[in-house]
Amino acid sequence: xxxxxxxxxxxxxxxxxxxxxxxxxxxxxxxxxxxxxxxxxxxxxxxxxxxxxxxxxxxxxxxxxxxxxxxxxxxxxxxxxxxxxxxxxxxxxxxxxxxxxxxxxxxxxxxxxxxxxxxxxxxxxxxxxxxxxxxxxxxxxxxxxxxxxxxxxxx
Amino acid sequence: xxxxxxxxxxxxxxxxxxxxxxxxxxxxxxxxxxxxxxxxxxxxxxxxxxxxxxxxxxxxxxxxxxxxxxxxxxxxxxxxxxxxxxxxxxxxxxxxxxxxxxxxxxxxxxxxxxxxxxxxxxxxxxxxxxxxxxxxxxxxxxxxxxxxxxxxxxxxxxxxxxxxxxxxxxxxxxxxxxxxxxxxxxxxxxxxxxxxxxxxxxxxxxxxxxxxxxxxxxxxxxxxxxxxxxxxxxxxxxxxxxxxxxxxxxxxxxxxxxxxxxxxxxxxxxxxxxxxxxxxxxxxxxxxxxxxxxxxxxxxxxxxxxxxxxxxxxxxxxxxxxxxxxxxxxxxxxxxxxxxxxxxxxxxxxxxxxxxxxxxxxxxxxxxx
Numbered sequence: 458x459x460x461x462x463x464x465x466x467x468x469x470x471x472x473x474x475x476x477x478x479x480x481x482x483x484x485x486x487x488x489x490x491x492x493x494x495x496x497x498x499x500x501x502x503x504x505x506x507x508x509x510x511x512x513x514x515x516x517x518x519x520x521x522x523x524x525x526x527x528x529x530x531x532x533x534x535x536x537x538x539x540x541x542x543x544x545x546x547x548x549x550x551x552x553x554x555x556x557x558x559x560x561x562x563x564x565x566x567x568x569x570x571x572x573x574x575x576x577x578x579x580x581x582x583x584x585x586x587x588x589x590x591x592x593x594x595x596x597x598x599x600x601x602x603x604x605x606x607x608x609x610x611x612x
Numbered sequence: 613x614x615x616x617x618x619x620x621x622x623x624x625x626x627x628x629x630x631x632x633x634x635x636x637x638x639x640x641x642x643x644x645x646x647x648x649x650x651x652x653x654x655x656x657x658x659x660x661x662x663x664x665x666x667x668x669x670x671x672x673x674x675x676x677x678x679x680x681x682x683x684x685x686x687x688x689x690x691x692x693x694x695x696x697x698x699x700x701x702x703x704x705x706x707x708x709x710x711x712x713x714x715x716x717x718x719x720x721x722x723x724x725x726x727x728x729x730x731x732x733x734x735x736x737x738x739x740x741x742x743x744x745x746x747x748x749x750x751x752x753x754x755x756x757x758x759x760x761x762x763x764x765x766x767x768x769x770x771x772x773x774x775x776x777x778x779x780x781x782x783x784x785x786x787x788x789x790x791x792x793x794x795x796x797x798x799x800x801x802x803x804x805x806x807x808x809x810x811x812x813x814x815x816x817x818x819x820x821x822x823x824x825x826x827x828x829x830x831x832x833x834x835x836x837x838x839x840x841x842x843x844x845x846x847x848x849x850x851x852x853x854x855x856x857x858x859x860x861x862x863x864x865x866x867x868x869x870x871x872x873x874x875x876x877x878x879x880x881x882x883x884x885x886x887x888x889x890x891x892x893x894x895x896x897x898x899x900x901x902x903x904x905x906x907x908x909x910x911x912x913x914x915x916x917x918x919x920x921x922x923x924x925x926x927x928x929x930x931x932x933x934x935x936x937x938x939x940x941x942x943x944x945x946x947x948x949x950x951x952x953x954x955x956x957x958x959x960x961x962x963x964x965x966x967x968x969x970x971x972x973x974x975x976x977x978x979x980x981x
Contacts, residue, residue: 467645509642509649511696513943531945533637535694536651536938538945612645 462598464503464612471502474568477586480544481597486568487544487588489581496545498529500563501570503601504591507610508612509534511560516541516552523549525584529574532563543576545584551575561590625698629859630663630729631736635696636704636723637662639938644707645679646699652944654952657718658927662696662725663733664936669725671755672797673780674861675828675854676791678725682768694939701740710976717745718720719926719936721776723753726798730755731763738770749773751926751935753823756807757798758958764811775924782830783839790828795861806965808847814834817846821926824955826876827854827868831899834840835876839883840890850924852950855941873949875901881920886910905974918955921948921963 473479477488479536481551484504490545496602505511514531523529523543532539552574556562578584589597605611639656641647669678711717722737726729738750751774752767759767767775781787784801791799808840811820822842826835826918840851853873856863879901882888893901914920925935936952947966948959955963 466648469648477874488650507650509647512636513945533943533945535946536642536647536654538652610646610650 462594464602465530466506469506471506473501473503475591475594477568478544478585479597480542481587481595483540483542483544485542485544485602487558487585489585494577494581495550495570496547497545498574498576498580499567500532500541502567503598503605503611504539505564505567506536508532508539508607511563512562514556514563515558516575517549519549519551521549523547523576526581530558531551531555541573544588545578546580547576547578549574550577592597597605617707623795625664626666628684628698628700629665630701630739631733632701634697634701634704634737635662635664635698635869636660637696637937637940638694639940641697641699644704644711646704646707647697651938651952656936656937656938656952657953658925658937659704659717659720660723660935660937661704661720661722661737663727663737664698664729665725665727665729667727669727669728671757671791671799672795672803673799674795675780675825675857675865677857677860701737705744708748710747712745716928718928718932719749719751721751721753721926721935722756722772724758726755726757730758731766732855733767735770738767738772742771747929749929751776753778754807756804759807761810761814764807764814766963768814768899773815774819774821775815776821776823776926777804777808777811779808780825780852781828782824786828786830786834790825801972809845812845812847812943818848820944821848821850821924823850823852824855825852826864827865830902832872832876832879833895833899835899836879836883836893838892839880839887843883848924849884851877851950853941869934870947870949870966871971872900872912873967874963875904875969875972877950878914878920878967878969879904882910882913882971886914901972903974903977904969904972910967910975915964915967915969916960918951918960918963920954921959923950923952 460475465472476604479486479501483502511532511533512573514534525546526542532541540551540590553572556571556573567572637660639651640659642651643656644648708717720741722734724734734752750772753776754774756777781790784919787801791797839849854867856865856909892905923936925933928934938952942949
């Protein structure tokens with residue numbers, strides 16, 4: 458299986474790498490670090506494509522405890538606001554102030570320097586099992602593209 | 613001396629100038645599929661285009677992101693806070709035609725900046741859009757300082773049906789402070805009015821509009837006097853909410869309280885649609901609205917319609933407002949200043965709370981006494 462799921466919206470090509478987990482509806486990605494045991498969180502390309510170029514990002518500070526589904530902060534594109542909900546429970550141990558200062562980084566370097574927070578997970582095994590994994594990725598991307606198009610969120 | 617360089621990713625834009633290239637509002641870019649994203653609770657039915665020159669704009673308006681003396685390179689700056697992406701004019705014309713084939717484009721508006729090339733380039737941009745999409749109505753938001761009667765005629769003959777002119781300041785004094793001689797800018801109040809009236813004669817009643825910004829230091833009396841004058845001369849008045857642009861001379865000037873903005877919107881609507889008389893308005897010593905004497909039925913009908921609180925903008929070919937500029941003067945996470953859609957009943961409840969009309973409505977004041 459390819460290690461990246463690619464899709465097109467209009468003429469633009471987007472990718473969703475298969476090396477991490479994805480929130481089924483909130484389009485947050487979660488990447489587990491086997492050395493530290495922490496999880497880096499960001500937003501995936503489809504979620505961002507539906508929002509547009511980000512203009513403002515605010516993130517909860519380090520030390521904040523979050524439950525799965527609770528707010529990690531807010532995202533605001535030029536003409537749209539977006540939810541930023543945590544795909545897992547735990548404590549925020551780091552936030553990416555670079556993205557707060559330069560929100561475009563989230564659009565431009567979505568899976569690398571455009572990460573949002575690092576969380577020390579409290580229930581990773583159970584919660585990651587509820588996220589989209591590598592085997593489910595192609596079908597999930599197809600169904601989400603269909604859902605987004607039906608909603609009129611993307612072309 | 614320090615060497616000034618343009619970042620590599622912006623160097624191309626330095627040479628991509630009008631008429632071959634134009635900037636487009638972010639909402640219009642989203643609408644045409646040039647940029648990803650959505651527009652909260654709304655759509656954008658007017659494709660707003662802005663001329664692009666490496667020098668930006670040679671005027672020096674204190675509140676504008678394109679001002680000549682604003683710090684930084686023109687391409688670093690933003691017009692109305694969100695960047696206006698740059699595309700080739702031909703690509704935009706093709707996208708407008710593509711969109712027109714699926715669903716009518718409400719209107720295109722071509723905005724001039726203060727530059728010696730602006731008039732000729734305006735004609736060429738209008739020509740290229742109409743070549744691809746001949747039925748789309750086009751408005752021109754012009755710099756009055758660049759125009760005379762012959763040039764206005766050329767614009768009309770090129771197929772433009774509506775002229776917009778940024779007066780922005782409600783009085784000569786505010787105009788001079790924000791755009792005119794006190795800013796070392798080229799604009800003159802009297803000449804703006806000369807061009808406005810010339811255009812009014814040439815383009816017909818309500819086909820010329822004056823942009824007026826609420827929050828540049830004017831009083832309510834200044835604004836309402838202007839609205840009465842515009843009604844008299846059958847010139848449309850389009851309100852804009854002042855929103856401080858980072859890096860401009862007015863970046864620290866506060867925005868207007870929302871209650872004031874709502875009352876200004878309401879009184880303007882009553883003047884334009886209910887023939888409200890000047891005698892119905894009482895001012896305090898500072899020129900602020902202190903009493904509004906209007907029948908309850910009139911107020912309820914106007915407020916409940918939601919229409920006074922919508923964006924003022926040019927109509928489409930069927931007379932329906934097309935230029936709604938969604939989130940043009942506030943962030944999508946903030947309270948609406950002007951609604952880019954007809955406010956619903958829930959919105960009207962919020963508007964009533966923001967407006968605090970009882971503080972100035974004659975019937976409430978009498979009842980309280």
